[in-house]
Amino acid sequence: MFIQIFGTGGTLDKLYHDALSDYQIGEPMAGELLEQGRVSIGYAVESLIRKDSLELDDADRQLIHDKVAACPYEHVLITHGTDTMTVTGACLEDIQGKVIVLTGAMQPARFRDSDALFNLGLAVGALNTLGHGVYIAMSGRVFPADQVKKNRLAGRFEST
Amino acid sequence: MFIQIFGTGGTLDKLYHDALSDYQIGEPMAGELLEQGRVSIGYAVESLIRKDSLELDDADRQLIHDKVAACPYEHVLITHGTDTMTVTGACLEDIQGKVIVLTGAMQPARFRDSDALFNLGLAVGALNTLGHGVYIAMSGRVFPADQVKKNRLAGRFEST
Amino acid sequence: MFIQIFGTGGTLDKLYHDALSDYQIGEPMAGELLEQGRVSIGYAVESLIRKDSLELDDADRQLIHDKVAACPYEHVLITHGTDTMTVTGACLEDIQGKVIVLTGAMQPARFRDSDALFNLGLAVGALNTLGHGVYIAMSGRVFPADQVKKNRLAGRFEST
Amino acid sequence: MFIQIFGTGGTLDKLYHDALSDYQIGEPMAGELLEQGRVSIGYAVESLIRKDSLELDDADRQLIHDKVAACPYEHVLITHGTDTMTVTGACLEDIQGKVIVLTGAMQPARFRDSDALFNLGLAVGALNTLGHGVYIAMSGRVFPADQVKKNRLAGRFEST
Secondary structure, eight states: OEEEEEEEESGGGEEEEGGGTEEEEOSOOHHHHHHHTTOOSEEEEEEEEEEOGGGOOHHHHHHHHHHHHHOSOSEEEEEOOSTTHHHHHHHTTTOOSOEEEEEOOSSOTTBTTOSHHHHHHHHHHHHHHOOSEEEEEETTEEEETTSEEEETTTTEEEEO | OEEEEEEEESGGGEEEEGGGTEEEEOSOOHHHHHHHTTOOSEEEEEEEEEEOGGGOOHHHHHHHHHHHHHOSOSEEEEEOOSTTHHHHHHHTTTOOSOEEEEEOOSSOTTBTTOSHHHHHHHHHHHHHHOOSEEEEEETTEEEETTSEEEETTTTEEEEO | OEEEEEEEESGGGEEEEGGGTEEEEOSOOHHHHHHHTTOOSEEEEEEEEEEOGGGOOHHHHHHHHHHHHHOSOSEEEEEOOSTTHHHHHHHTTTOOSOEEEEEOOSSOTTBTTOSHHHHHHHHHHHHHHOOSEEEEEETTEEEETTSEEEETTTTEEEEO | OEEEEEEEESGGGEEEEGGGTEEEEOSOOHHHHHHHTTOOSEEEEEEEEEEOGGGOOHHHHHHHHHHHHHOSOSEEEEEOOSTTHHHHHHHTTTOOSOEEEEEOOSSOTTBTTOSHHHHHHHHHHHHHHOOSEEEEEETTEEEETTSEEEETTTTEEEEO
16 A cells, blocks of 8 residues: 655644744645654655645645546545535545545644644554545544534534 | 453553663553544543563453453454564454454654554544454554564564 | 742743634643653742733733732742743843743744743753842853843844 | 763663663763754763663763863763762762763653653753852752752652
């Protein structure tokens, strides 16, 4: 198994710039997290977009769609902001012949107490075992992408 | 889905005792790791044994077997030392009607750079998606428990 | 030695609220950091203000001044945003009979790679050894508060 | 100020070798810790010995003594196991014209909850402010090296 990882931004990749007194979205953390996970599988990481997912527009989603569709690998992992993860998931439903898993984080990966490393593990577990389709791996669960919503208040993903 | 977690010791749970100038195996870390993963699934953690897996004997494996067999839940996660994880996995092959996933860590969960959190995510991803059987989730992969070995020198699990 | 700690906010105490997609200043982290430092000295932590230091106004500084002046302990540690730490330091110069050390962080204490824990250690080292006066402990150095400025571009404190 | 750091081993530098199922003392962590502390002071790190401090012998202490005495810098920081830190401190009392601070850790620096980063900050705070002499910086306090003992049971350093 070889995993193509596409980074699209979101909380997972947020860092803090002291000189701006603000957070920004940095380079994808997915590669570092897989290294920490001591994975023996091959993977490549490509940064497509660096936005909060509330700011993603149609052109951004078209780019994500086209990159996934054109990717030569069967297994695709997308790191994504949580607020519109299901919207992007819906855009990818027409892509055939691939296992596509989206994940993200409620706390930036650079935080000591972040869920990012767990979520990457969860997503890689799903990629190991699932057939073709689009899935969301969050909150310790793996959902078909069209059967899940984010409960923003409760801070978790739930079945629809 | 409800996950019954059994802790059996191993590197994952190692802590450091200054007064002994030595490491010891502490209480199972699995619950804290699932909290960090912000899981919305239910789970219970029970500590069965606190040993390096090289020190597990037949009586220990019988205990693990009996506890898993008697457990009322379908989904079972076992945290275990890596050196004899496959031996324990083989002992559980006769148990019917359960999804059993073993995982562990190459570095203690208390280390900043530990693979423990990733591996727990990987195992929970496998529990979400797999049918009945015994599996090992390590090195970013999910293996049937009878088709994997640890390559101690390389520090990873591989297909046999 | 007993240390009275006053929290005034700043980067050190920033946490991330997923539901807001934004960072906020939380309760003071100083107590947790001193626990991690396994200190055997006594201390108390009181939260005075929770602001970015760029937003502190004259009334805030008057409050800090009055609290420090009224504090019954000789040793006072103030956690503070870095951008106007020297301004607050200047306001405290008239207070007699106390060792006052201000510190903060370039990265939130909740980050894995934060300088917060080091800076608290630096400040406590200064409190152990210095005579009465107002000091700033940042960038691995201890400065008299009236002989230091922040170099925002370089991300460090320097002698004036 | 320029700080010469000598690493002598101890808990602070312990890492975990999965292939040995055991901990070993690695390269000095002091440089990484000072980087995390965003220090603007210059420093050099030299590894002299990599032992648990209970295993240090007279030849080791002679080496430490000679290296410190021959060092061209006024400020010297020694990272050291805690169990015999005071013994080594006593050996250095005859060295003139230097500020020498010993520190270490109760938990390895690689642990998430380690006191190592705080203790390095504490030691650097002491180096910034103290006159010539030999000191031990532990437990949130800075002691003259001949007026302190480790209370192993309580896990802290105390005045004699």
